[in-house]
Amino acid sequence: MTQPLWTPTPEQIEKAAMTGFAKAAAARFGLSLPDYKALQDWSTLRPDQFWDALWDWADIRGHKGGIIVENLDRMPGACWFPEARLNFAENLLRRRDDGEAIVFRGEDKVKRRLSWRQLYDQVSRLMAALKALGIGPGDRVAAYLPNLPEAPIAMLAVSGLGAIWSSASPDFGVQGVLDRFGQIEPKILLGVDGYHYNGKTHDCLGKLKEIAAGLPSLQKLILVPYASAIPDLSCLDNAVLFEDFLAPHAPSEITFERFAFDQPLYILFSSGTTGAPKCICHGAGGTLLQHMKEHLLHCDIRPNDRVFYFTTLGWMMWNWLMSALASQAVLMLYDGSPFYPSGNVLFDFARDEKFTLLGTSAKWIDAVAKAGLEPAKTHDLSSVRLITSTGSPLSPESFEFVYRSIKHDVCLSSISGGTDIVSCFILGNPTLPVIKGEIQCLGLGMKVEVFDESGNSVIGQKGELVCTRPFPSMPVGFWNDPDGAKYHNAYFAKYPNIWCHGDWVEITENGGVVVFGRSDATLNPGGVRIGTAEIYRQVEPLDEVVESLVIGQDWDNDVRVVLFVRLRDGVTLSDELATLIKKRIRDNCTPRHVPARVVQVTDIPRTKSGKIVELAVRDVVHGRPVKNVEALANPEALDLFKERPELRE
Numbered sequence: 108m109t110q111p112l113w114t115p116t117p118e119q120i121e122k123a124a125m126t127g128f129a130k131a132a133a134a135r136f137g138l139s140l141p142d143y144k145a146l147q148d149w150s151t152l153r154p155d156q157f158w159d160a161l162w163d164w165a166d167i168r169g170h171k172g173g174i175i176v177e178n179l180d181r182m183p184g185a186c187w188f189p190e191a192r193l194n195f196a197e198n199l200l201r202r203r204d205d206g207e208a209i210v211f212r213g214e215d216k217v218k219r220r221l222s223w224r225q226l227y228d229q230v231s232r233l234m235a236a237l238k239a240l241g242i243g244p245g246d247r248v249a250a251y252l253p254n255l256p257e258a259p260i261a262m263l264a265v266s267g268l269g270a271i272w273s274s275a276s277p278d279f280g281v282q283g284v285l286d287r288f289g290q291i292e293p294k295i296l297l298g299v300d301g302y303h304y305n306g307k308t309h310d311c312l313g314k315l316k317e318i319a320a321g322l323p324s325l326q327k328l329i330l331v332p333y334a335s336a337i338p339d340l341s342c343l344d345n346a347v348l349f350e351d352f353l354a355p356h357a358p359s360e361i362t363f364e365r366f367a368f369d370q371p372l373y374i375l376f377s378s379g380t381t382g383a384p385k386c387i388c389h390g391a392g393g394t395l396l397q398h399m400k401e402h403l404l405h406c407d408i409r410p411n412d413r414v415f416y417f418t419t420l421g422w423m424m425w426n427w428l429m430s431a432l433a434s435q436a437v438l439m440l441y442d443g444s445p446f447y448p449s450g451n452v453l454f455d456f457a458r459d460e461k462f463t464l465l466g467t468s469a470k471w472i473d474a475v476a477k478a479g480l481e482p483a484k485t486h487d488l489s490s491v492r493l494i495t496s497t498g499s500p501l502s503p504e505s506f507e508f509v510y511r512s513i514k515h516d517v518c519l520s521s522i523s524g525g526t527d528i529v530s531c532f533i534l535g536n537p538t539l540p541v542i543k544g545e546i547q548c549l550g551l552g553m554k555v556e557v558f559d560e561s562g563n564s565v566i567g568q569k570g571e572l573v574c575t576r577p578f579p580s581m582p583v584g585f586w587n588d589p590d591g592a593k594y595h596n597a598y599f600a601k602y603p604n605i606w607c608h609g610d611w612v613e614i615t616e617n618g619g620v621v622v623f624g625r626s627d628a629t630l631n632p633g634g635v636r637i638g639t640a641e642i643y644r645q646v647e648p649l650d651e652v653v654e655s656l657v658i659g660q661d662w663d664n665d666v667r668v669v670l671f672v673r674l675r676d677g678v679t680l681s682d683e684l685a686t687l688i689k690k691r692i693r694d695n696c697t698p699r700h701v702p703a704r705v706v707q708v709t710d711i712p713r714t715k716s717g718k719i720v721e722l723a724v725r726d727v728v729h730g731r732p733v734k735n736v737e738a739l740a741n742p743e744a745l746d747l748f749k750e751r752p753e754l755r756e
Contacts, residue, residue, distance in 0.1 A: 206222060273375070275421050291374050301334025313342075412463040415453075483514060
């Protein structure tokens with residue numbers, strides 16, 4: 108085995124919840140589980156026993172029922188806990204005392220704290236207000252909010268009523284929001300007057316007006332003041348301030364109605380590679396159970412731990428973070444730039460508030476390294492037990508940087524999964540060593556394998572990440588997909604009855620995993636998945652642009668967006684036109700969508716059926732051979748993308 112960067116002490120292993128769970132499971136079922144491999148093998152060979160034991164270990168509030176899983180041989184089609192009844196919010200609101208539940212910072216402008224009692228009381232008031240409007244099971248409530256305390260308050264109130272929560276961050280442009288929320292027809296929209304980023308305040312009222320006008324299903328717009336104390340609502344129809352909406356309702360004891368295990372909880376959105384983003388619907392029971400497994404066991408979160416993830420409401424890691432309340436942890440929320448007023452802002456937050464889990468992205472770690480920061484020398488991070496990284500593969504150099512310059516005695520867990528499962532396939536483990544460049548282990552209960560191009564399961568070779576047995580956090584379906592065709596085609600078309608995730612990975616001889624990136628055309632700058640169709644929808648309406656093609660170029664341990672444009676005859680790509688293209692993308696999508704390079708070409712390769720071939724162009728740019736050139740109508744066009752000088756800098 109490669110020399111580990113970190114190895115847990117015997118005392119840390121013994122204290123870890125992973126060890127306690129293994130001992131309890133071994134005693135309950137008469138097993139021998141001497142190490143993690145044995146535990147993981149049992150969890151996938153006998154998932155009925157594993158998930159049954161996890162329900163009890165996590166102390167899930169609700170009725171479990173006598174059946175753990177039906178149709179375990181079907182994927183999709185397995186039915187978990189068919190007799191169970193539970194309420195997601197009830198499991199997150201286990202406390203109603205004066206201990207801290209949420210600590211919030213909005214750059215250098217806002218600081219707030221909420222106790223468990225304040226959180227519970229605010230949720231009870233909002234539940235009553237929403238219920239008075241007729242909101243109930245199955246209704247959709249959408250949020251266009253920064254990562255501030257009203258977001259978890261609203262999510263808990265919505266889920267407590269059995270309604271469905273969906274969210275986006277306020278840096279999304281109008282069309283990007285309507286592409287998402289327009290499909291799910293929300294009755295309620297929570298919005299914000301503005302937000303702070305990089306020291307500047309960005310107004311959202313104009314965008315909110317357009318968004319509301321584009322959602323005919325909307326019955327009420329609830330505005331959360333953030334950028335100003337008393338926002339002007341005169342430009343918004345049927346809008347009410349958050350506190351005014353709650354005003355008629357006093358805090359009260361919540362009577363939680365319990366719902367089926369697969370009661371829809373969240374609608375998350377795919378990246379929109381081939382059209383409008385897919386609406387992925389996740390169930391309350393599967394999300395809760397999966398997150399509690401990852402938090403309690405893989406992250407070793409304990410009551411009163413202080414858990415942070417740098418995320419927005421447009422990323423599934425926000426949903427993941429919210430569930431830490433079920434482990435009675437304190438949510439540490441930050442909204443704004445992670446480099447304002449300096450690159451130390453998150454380390455300042457971690458030091459001041461004594462984080463135990465510092466969650467971030469591989470891109471941020473890389474940016475901290477390039478900024479020359481050495482928080483190990485400037486900050487007391489002794490409270491931090493776990494650093495997690497996701498969004499894109501963490502480079503070996505970044506592993507070394509963390510241990511050299513951030514903290515030498517910490518479990519560094521690179522984790523990987525996705526919006527598709529609102530959780531992880533591969534992640535960390537406080538009882539295992541950390542090997543440079545590798546994710547520590549396969550998740551408990553996740554029968555993850557790697558298939559080569561012939562569909563054979565392989566170790567020590569690159570291939571497709573697949574999951575060959577069902578698990579509870581599989582989507583309950585896609586919204587507006589009555590026959591399940593979209594859902595099936597997204598994950599099960601390549602290998603029948605097997606989940607194909609679209610990641611290109613390798614399971615190592617150590618039992619760890621190396622991720623090499625997406626195996627499809629999805630862009631991934633800074634760890635944020637972006638669909639090419641979202642960019643095309645903004646670029647191609649421009650008069651100057653005939654058509655375009657976008658790829659992700661491997662660059663500086665990350666991926667940068669490169670946009671190729673074929674322009675009208677006689678039009679040359681000027682600095683002004685490139686600026687216009689980038690501005691349109693930024694205004695209507697997010698800053699992450701903006702291409703690092705815009706390059707003019709005279710033709711774009713396509714199949715005989717007329718589809719542009721992003722993957723072929725990406726291969727050419729990276730100097731890789733292109734497969735199936737015979738399928739192209741104009742294969743000579745590929746030569747236009749070879750060794751472009753614009754892509755060398």
